[in-house]
Amino acid sequence: MLGTLPLALGILASPIAVIPAILFLLGPRPTATCVSFLFGWTGGLAAVTGVAILFADGIDAGTGKPIWLSWLRIIVGALLLVYGLLTWLRRNAKSEPPGWLTGISELPPPRAAVLGLGLSAVNPKVALLCLSAGLTIGMEGASAGQELVAFLSFLAIGSIEVLLPLGAFLLAGDRATVPLQRVRTWLEDHGTSVVVLVVIVIGALLVVNGVRAL
Numbered sequence: 001m002l003g004t005l006p007l008a009l010g011i012l013a014s015p016i017a018v019i020p021a022i023l024f025l026l027g028p029r030p031t032a033t034c035v036s037f038l039f040g041w042t043g044g045l046a047a048v049t050g051v052a053i054l055f056a057d058g059i060d061a062g063t064g065k066p067i068w069l070s071w072l073r074i075i076v077g078a079l080l081l082v083y084g085l086l087t088w089l090r091r092n093a094k095s096e097p098p099g100w101l102t103g104i105s106e107l108p109p110p111r112a113a114v115l116g117l118g119l120s121a122v123n124p125k126v127a128l129l130c131l132s133a134g135l136t137i138g139m140e141g142a143s144a145g146q147e148l149v150a151f152l153s154f155l156a157i158g159s160i161e162v163l164l165p166l167g168a169f170l171l172a173g174d175r176a177t178v179p180l181q182r183v184r185t186w187l188e189d190h191g192t193s194v195v196v197l198v199v200i201v202i203g204a205l206l207v208v209n210g211v212r213a214l
Helices: 005-013 018-025 030-063 067-089 109-121 124-139 144-158 160-213
Strands: none
Touching: 005 124, 005 144, 005 160, 018 030, 018 109, 018 160, 030 109, 030 124, 030 144, 030 160, 067 124, 067 160, 109 124, 124 144, 124 160, 144 160
């Protein structure tokens, strides 16, 4: 579990899911669309992480822990470093929000679920973090029960950024609108800097841990 905690926090620190979640909660069908988005987002995290766990378990069961799995961790860490650096170089504090955010509050629940699935399973940064988490869990040589606990814990932390605004809305109703708007604005202004910092730190940790395991 501790090995995947930084990776889960990397997902948690990204605004890629929380901003759409807030937009859904400010739309005409807040609960239905946000819950659907949550299922899609968590499903994507589960799919990528689960496949990586099964892959690592299969390799480990047949041949032990091969050196190339450590190299794979190094490669994933290096890709995260490159992603973070490119994102930082391309940043623009005055840029408008991404075009795909326009009008998403009007999406029906099924399309909100598809969006959540795509943002978690297809987005390079999130997919790399999930892949790293799955490999970490699968390479620890733990029992099936321990792997399941680590897997579910990773999903829970990775889904907090959607669960928190949804929970606030369910508890406070319309009173949560103004705070959610403020959070959205802050994330749009500062989210890129937070993501870059977290991704670079996690990428460096993966590279270091991979080198140590060689």
